[in-house]
Amino acid sequence: MNGSLAMVPQxxxxxxxxxxxxxxxxxxxxxxxxxxxxxxPPRTLGTLALLGSLLALAATWVQAQYPGFAFWNMVRVDxxxxxxxxxxxxxxxxxxxTSFEYMEVEGIRAGxxxxxxxxxxxxxxxxxxxxxxxxxxxxxxxxxxATYILAGFRRRAAISSEASLKYFLLGSFxxxxxxxxxxxxxxxxxSTSIQVIGAALSSFEVPAxxxxxxxxxxxxxxxxxxxxxxxxxxxxxxxxxxxxVVGFMSTAPKAAVFAVLLRLMFEAHAPGRIGxxxxxxxxxxxxxxxxxxxxxxxxxLLAYSSIAHAxxxxxxxxxxxxxxxxxxxxxxxxxxAMNVGAFAVVSHFSNAxxxxxxIEDYSGLSSSSPLLAAILTVFLLSLIGIPITGGFIAKFYxxxxxxxxxxxxxxxxxxxxxxxxxxxxxxxIVVMYMREPRGEVPVSAVPAGMGAAxxxxxxxxxxLGVLPGRxxxxxxxxxxxxxx
Amino acid sequence: MLHxxxxxxxxxxxxxxxxxxxxxxxxxxSALSLVVVMGSLAGEYLLLGAEFVAAIQVIVYAGAIMxxxxxxIMLLNAGVEERTPGSRVALLLGVPGMLIxxxxxxxxxxxxxxxxxxxxxxxxxPPQTIxxxxxxxxxxxxEVTSILVLIAIMxxxxxxxxxxxxxxxx
Amino acid sequence: MPQxxxxxxxxxxxxxFLIPVTLVAAKLVRPENPHRTKLMPYECGIDPVGSSRxxxxxxxxxxxxxxxxxxxxxxxxxxxxxxxxALGVFGLVEMLIFLTILIVGYIWIWKKGAxxxx
Numbered sequence: 045m046n047g048s049l050a051m052v053p054q055x056x057x058x059x060x061x062x063x064x065x066x067x068x069x070x071x072x073x074x075x076x077x078x079x080x081x082x083x084x085p086p087r088t089l090g091t092l093a094l095l096g097s098l099l100a101l102a103a104t105w106v107q108a109q110y111p112g113f114a115f116w117n118m119v120r121v122d123x124x125x126x127x128x129x130x131x132x133x134x135x136x137x138x139x140x141x142t143s144f145e146y147m148e149v150e151g152i153r154a155g156x157x158x159x160x161x162x163x164x165x166x167x168x169x170x171x172x173x174x175x176x177x178x179x180x181x182x183x184x185x186x187x188x189x190a191t192y193i194l195a196g197f198r199r200r201a202a203i204s205s206e207a208s209l210k211y212f213l214l215g216s217f218x219x220x221x222x223x224x225x226x227x228x229x230x231x232x233x234x235s236t237s238i239q240v241i242g243a244a245l246s247s248f249e250v251p252a253x254x255x256x257x258x259x260x261x262x263x264x265x266x267x268x269x270x271x272x273x274x275x276x277x278x279x280x281x282x283x284x285x286x287x288x289v290v291g292f293m294s295t296a297p298k299a300a301v302f303a304v305l306l307r308l309m310f311e312a313h314a315p316g317r318i319g320x321x322x323x324x325x326x327x328x329x330x331x332x333x334x335x336x337x338x339x340x341x342x343x344x345l346l347a348y349s350s351i352a353h354a355x356x357x358x359x360x361x362x363x364x365x366x367x368x369x370x371x372x373x374x375x376x377x378x379x380x381a382m383n384v385g386a387f388a389v390v391s392h393f394s395n396a397x398x399x400x401x402x403i404e405d406y407s408g409l410s411s412s413s414p415l416l417a418a419i420l421t422v423f424l425l426s427l428i429g430i431p432i433t434g435g436f437i438a439k440f441y442x443x444x445x446x447x448x449x450x451x452x453x454x455x456x457x458x459x460x461x462x463x464x465x466x467x468x469x470x471x472x473i474v475v476m477y478m479r480e481p482r483g484e485v486p487v488s489a490v491p492a493g494m495g496a497a498x499x500x501x502x503x504x505x506x507x508l509g510v511l512p513g514r515x516x517x518x519x520x521x522x523x524x525x526x527x528x
Numbered sequence: 529m530l531h532x533x534x535x536x537x538x539x540x541x542x543x544x545x546x547x548x549x550x551x552x553x554x555x556x557x558s559a560l561s562l563v564v565v566m567g568s569l570a571g572e573y574l575l576l577g578a579e580f581v582a583a584i585q586v587i588v589y590a591g592a593i594m595x596x597x598x599x600x601i602m603l604l605n606a607g608v609e610e611r612t613p614g615s616r617v618a619l620l621l622g623v624p625g626m627l628i629x630x631x632x633x634x635x636x637x638x639x640x641x642x643x644x645x646x647x648x649x650x651x652x653x654p655p656q657t658i659x660x661x662x663x664x665x666x667x668x669x670x671e672v673t674s675i676l677v678l679i680a681i682m683x684x685x686x687x688x689x690x691x692x693x694x695x696x697x698x
Numbered sequence: 699m700p701q702x703x704x705x706x707x708x709x710x711x712x713x714x715f716l717i718p719v720t721l722v723a724a725k726l727v728r729p730e731n732p733h734r735t736k737l738m739p740y741e742c743g744i745d746p747v748g749s750s751r752x753x754x755x756x757x758x759x760x761x762x763x764x765x766x767x768x769x770x771x772x773x774x775x776x777x778x779x780x781x782x783x784a785l786g787v788f789g790l791v792e793m794l795i796f797l798t799i800l801i802v803g804y805i806w807i808w809k810k811g812a813x814x815x816x
Binding site: 051061072115118119159164170182185189192197252 | 633636637639664665666667668669672673675676678679680682683685686687
């Protein structure tokens with residue numbers, strides 16, 4: 045156990061949680077400013093939130109200069125945690141940009157909305173650096189409760205309240221599973237610190253209780269990343285929740301949970317890892333893609349697609365750590381880039397009250413707005429996994445990591461699934477380019493904030509596809525620093 | 529000996545309350561059974577030496593949370609629960625499933641756990657030890673709790689206040 | 699540890715014994731004369747109108763949940779108060795940070811008008 049043994053936390057302890065501190069301060073400032081601003085222009089609060097997330101991005105850089113443990117082994121700052129911090133905070137900033145337009149069109153209470161996004165991001169970024177199960181649980185609760193509430197923000201749409209309620213009920217159930225798993229793990233090893241658990245479980249005899257603990261924790265976390273068979277809530281919640289919120293909750297909290305899962309599976313030497321992951325990854329890929337085939341609503345289609353992508357990502361978890369962990373990290377980043385982008389387009393196109401979310405509504409988008417159609421096409425191609433996009437490189441590395449670990453069956457299943465998946469993504473592209481435009485669907489000009497968000501996600505998707513080297517190197521070094 | 533007797537009394541009260549909670553068909557009766565469960569659990573915590581947790585159990589759960597439950601029941605104005613064919617099937621499958629599940633956990637705990645890593649009474653119980661843990665070792669989780677509570681406040685107000693007060697498009 | 703609590707356990711046992719005894723004794727002693735009017739809800743002497751099982755307003759729920767939240771907050775004050783001297787200035791600062799964050803929430807609720815009854 046390293047870290048300071050001082051009575052009082054040192055300055056470096058605070059620097060190691062600087063992004064969280066910045067996000068909390070801005071989240072509270074927005075809450076405070078909201079009732080005080082007489083006119084309550086959502087744009088002012090949005091700008092404040094954007095500023096907060098950009099400062100948190102800078103704080104992540106500061107945090108990266110001080111690797112090590114903080115607050116008596118609660119938090120571990122290393123290249124791994126910095127990677128996920130950067131990813132989560134960047135997604136938060138882009139989602140805030142996509143929300144500017146939505147706030148005004150839908151008349152959503154901006155103060156609560158931006159406050160919850162920033163405070164939720166506190167929980168998510170804390171999850172990626174926490175190495176103590178109690179802290180992980182609290183951070184998980186912060187991130188989950190914030191997303192439950194955000195899912196219900198379209199107050200005048202019954203479907204949104206339904207989404208929030210379903211997500212809340214099933215989500216709390218899943219959190220209870222996680223907590224029960226933590227309790228059993230504590231009973232088996234006498235500690236809630238991942239380091240200590242890892243040391244206890246790498247000994248010769250693993251207590252049976254630890255298997256039960258890992259299984260229950262895995263159930264709770266698999267629910268949060270929408271992996272089958274714990275995915276039932278996903279289509280309904282994604283359909284009902286506001287489109288920018290779906291872009292947020294399908295990427296940032298998922299990346300955070302994957303970070304926790306990586307720490308849990310590899311650092312804690314989770315017993316029975318490969319069998320557990322094998323089944324869940326295979327089920328998620330297959331059920332996600334088969335479900336997506338029959339959808340007519342773009343948000344539901346992307347919901348099933350996110351189940352499938354959780355499956356591809358989990359394949360990397362079954363691989364050996366040295367190639368599996370970097371592959372999983374890269375996949376999380378590239379999935380975040382393309383999915384936030386896709387939901388930005390969906391959110392802009394859907395119009396007031398989210399009226400246009402059917403696939404047919406996209407007919408002839410290429411002639412009414414060629415740019416929008418082209419941008420969405422890039423994101424969809426990346427979701428399929430076509431070369432020169434981030435999705436291709438991500439899948440390539442995940443499957444090659446799995447092949448190195450002799451998981452041939454899982455790789456064959458994954459490749460077959462990718463072929464099936466191409467069908468439903470291409471269907472949207474075909475509708476956009478081959479059909480006659482439907483006159484009644486208006487396509488408004490893209491406002492500056494939304495445009496910037498689309499540009500950032502597009503640039504990230506292409507960058508990860510063309511020049512993946514730097515990110516992959518960084519992920520590789522992070523794993524080397526973490527495990528060796 | 530006294531310890532064992534008290535344990536059995538509270539355990540019986542707890543299980544009886546829980547079974548009654550499920551068997552009662554009016555939500556208010558179920559809520560009142562839950563009070564019995566919470567109270568008995570507080571007794572069990574006390575026997576384990578967790579005085580502080582026992583006190584919290586009574587103040588927060590048996591007190592505050594139960595008030596919330598009763599308000600929600602009155603808000604929803606839920607009537608007497610109906611028995612449907614589906615609920616009968618759930619009963620037929622659920623009871624044996626639950627028995628098998630608990631038997632499995634008991635077996636795991638008794639047979640397959642080589643060393644009981646944490647002995648009863650070894651954990652911090654009195655508020656003094658809790659205070660040291662809370663404000664030293666677990667300082668960060670403690671502060672993070674306040675953010676969690678803040679989000680809970682926002683959620684309650686946002687979702688429960690009537691939509692009429694939301695700002696209309698201008 | 700439970701030795702200190704034996705008086706409390708005894709107390710609970712006495713209560714558990716006394717309540718049924720009083721109820722049964724009252725049943726034996728009291729005159730039994732049921733009447734429909736006696737079962738009617740009392741509304742200042744007028745005959746009640748409508749059902750008393752009406753739906754409550756959601757404001758009760760908001761107040762209840764805020765009560766729970768601040769109840770949890772006070773729970774954290776107990777261990778801090780017990781160890782106040784030992785924790786010293788640092789403990790005071792940490793508790794003040796905790797309370798400040800919650801007071802931000804309280805002011806927010808107030809300004810939002812969630813505590814206004816009408």
